[in-house]
Amino acid sequence: MLRETVLLAFREIRRNVLRSSLTILGIVIGVAAVITMVTLGGGATAQVASDIAKLGTNLLQVRPGQARRGHSGTRSTGDMFKEDDAEAIAREISGLAAVAPTASQTTQAIFGNKNWSTAATGSTNSYLRVRDWPLENGRQFTSGELRAGKAVCILGATVRKELFGGQNPIGATIRLGKLSCQVIGVLESKGQSSFGTDRDDFVLIPLRTLHRRITGNTDVSRIYVSAQDGVSTKKVEQDVERLMRERRHIASGKEDDFHVRDMQELVSTMTGTTRVLTGLLGAVAAVSLLVGGIGIMNIMLVSVTERTREIGIRLAVGALERDVLMQFLVEAVVLSSFGGLIGIVLGVAAAAVGARLLAVPFIFDPGIVVIAFVFSAAVGVIFGYFPARQAGQMDPIEALRHE
């Protein structure tokens, strides 16, 4: 009996191909939209998470100013750090792998007739260690260069490309503003961050060189602290906070005028944001699924009216109310699930293309495919039920008399 009902549904659908296609269009678009949005959103979330993980999850950033609530920026209301703040952290807190004080200044990098506006970042070799950033070429700073504030520099991949093109920059002398500076190394490329900034666009020089020859002060705007493997970043964070409060003479009860940021925290904030966005887009797409369901209901109502006589005949030869109800319900479910299947295929294809265009990873999630399919079938049941019940409850005599 069920077999006959399903066959009959397929036959009815085939009889009116154009109408059936238009009927399921809403479901197709809805399912495709949900799959595309959720898949792309999932890819973006994974991308953000892996980008931040590349920074090292046992990495802490200490910055002056208070943290803005729920956001990654800081308010610059605190005094800048000095180099000895970083030294104190390295000296007094246990379980650390490296501490890198940094400061930065926008400058013109000039080589020959090439000119490139970039950031001159002053730090130590620890910077390369905390950021886990290998050299592609050349060498790190020597301790002598660091102590004396020598005019040497390591180029980010972008700066190297802009100034030197394909040439080997090692040993060449470039100018950073007024400072003539010898290139001793080139960093590997890290590419774009998920926030859209070019991480390779800077020149690394010894912190003292930056202080003495470029900024003219001794400010440290950021201290990177990386914990040893197996050491809790939470504990390190607390230790750093306690030490800095002490060094900055903050009375108990007063708020910090600096902020220690945990990368793990950043991961969850950022992925949380993209997840909420994905959810919203998915919800918008789901609304179109509902609209598709209403389309199915509309056409099924028309179909029931058109086939009143047929319903009368079926009832007269002994069909029960539920036989007729099932016939129309199955038809609605077959229609909507078929729309769901097409929508899944289109949605996965669109997500694959979209992922390539947006340069996010394409992560195929079988879960969402199953959910989308079940959902589209459910739409058929929910929106097909009312017309199907109407069909089943028809009065046989009236139905037979219907023209």
Add this chain to the structure above:
Amino acid sequence: MNTTPSEQISKSPLIELKGVAKVYGKGRAAMHALRGIDLRIDHGEFVAVMGPSGSGKSTCMNILGCLDTPSAGAYLFDGVDAGELSRDQRALLRRNYLGFVFQGFNLLNRTSALENVELPLIYRGTPTGERRACALRALEAVGLKGWETHTPGELSGGQQQRVAIARAIVTNPKVLLADEPTGNLDSACSREIMEVLAAFNSERGITIALVTHDADMAAYAKRIIRFLDGIIDSEEQNGGTP
């Protein structure tokens, strides 16, 4: 004459109407289609119902066919009070014991003759192979061998009505109810249809109640009942040969 086991045991008529009335609408607008019908039809009978248009013949047939229920009075089908049955139980009665033939054929369009005849068997849950075999036999019995794949649109009126008859008898019903089955057909076709019906009555013992306006068609029946304004005006026995 053919007898069935229930007749031998109960001696009750197959169909019994006791004071059946049917009122459409309410109050001043009430339309009294039937005003107290008492009628007995025994197993194996062939009854013709005649009467002017609007006299309540179709209303009565619908009640006999369990498509409709009386407003008053009782309808006993093989001893069972059909008025007590639920909608689904009446559908089961139609499915298992009743066959219908209508003036307008009421076949499914765009569906082959064979599948039209198979329809009642689908609801009975008959397996596909057996269903097909039964339907082929029924079509052969009404003289439509070779027309199985034709849709109603490709058949003449007489052939369509034969398909409808095949559909009605494919389940071996106890009663075949025909409401002006020849109303849309010319007299030659009508005779052929009546021959087919008379054959089912005499050969298979299927009880037949048939509405007609045509005395020539009524002559095939063994009893003629005349309706007038919702009551039975007269009854007469007939030779059963036109």
